[in-house]
Amino acid sequence: MRFRMGRDCGPEGFPGALFAMDFGGGRGWSKGWSWGGDWGDGGGRGRRGRGRMFTGDQLRLLLLRLIADEPRHGYDLIRAIEELSHGAYAPSPGVVYPTLTMLQDMDLIEETKSKSARKVFTATEEGEAHLKEHAEEVDGLLERLKEAGSDNRKAGGAPIKRSVASLLSALWHRVTREDADEDVMHKIAAILDEAAQKIERLT
Incomplete structure (x- = not known):
């Protein structure tokens, strides 16, 4: 049957x-x-359907903002984004770690000493200045995560x-x-x- x-x-x-x-x-x-x-951003879980949730540039800004808020390692960043979106979106390690390397190469973040075996990053002065230049865009990205979380809560x-x-x-x-x-x-x-x-x- x-x-x-x-x-x-x-x-x-x-x-x-x-x-x-x-x-x-x-x-x-x-x-x-x-x-x-079809969820994801090319390497994560994202809003269902049409294309990526964030472009590469947008994800860099989002990670930089979270690192500027407090020192974080890669898994911290994935978990923080998933929590902000109430489970609606989480970038994959295959997307996050290369992005962190790029942010380092751009001198926007730097590795800091930590008791943890994982690499912990903080924002540099250049990183803080970069965030100020793109403050409006960063606020929009955070709002998008909030909206995704709201949709996810409505779905249970x-x-x-x-x-x-x-x-x-x-x-x-x-x-x-x-x-x-x-x-x-x-x-x-x-x-x-x-x-x-x-x-x-x-x-």
Whole structure:
């Protein structure tokens, strides 16, 4: 037994609301359900869909601003951006570390002594001056992260997205098995109904 794609929702019989919350519409429908679509900045997770969240120049400015706020290493920067966007965006290490090297080559940041084994960077005087010259643009980048975070919270945030993704994956693998008869479908429906009722009763 296999589900067909409905017109106004995902696989037929599933509420379109789940997919409107950014869990569906991605690639790979012929092989299963997909969510998240084409995210990223060429090396990270970003707003879904059309192109990069930040250009290379914009990401350099954003990292420089975060380093100017306080000394940070690469993982700190990835985590800080993900927190600012409430999980909606996080650049990958493959993007962040080359960008840090470029900022060093431009004399905008420098490595500082740290008890940690990781390289910790601070902004140089040139870096601080560069930020002042581009203050308006930096504010716009931070606002973009804030907006992405707002959109992500409306969709339930990262924990809800992960949970729904796991649910959809489990459903897909179970209902497409050869032994998925009507009895199994009724049991699955009962589990889903019970979960829905518990969520509705939450205060």
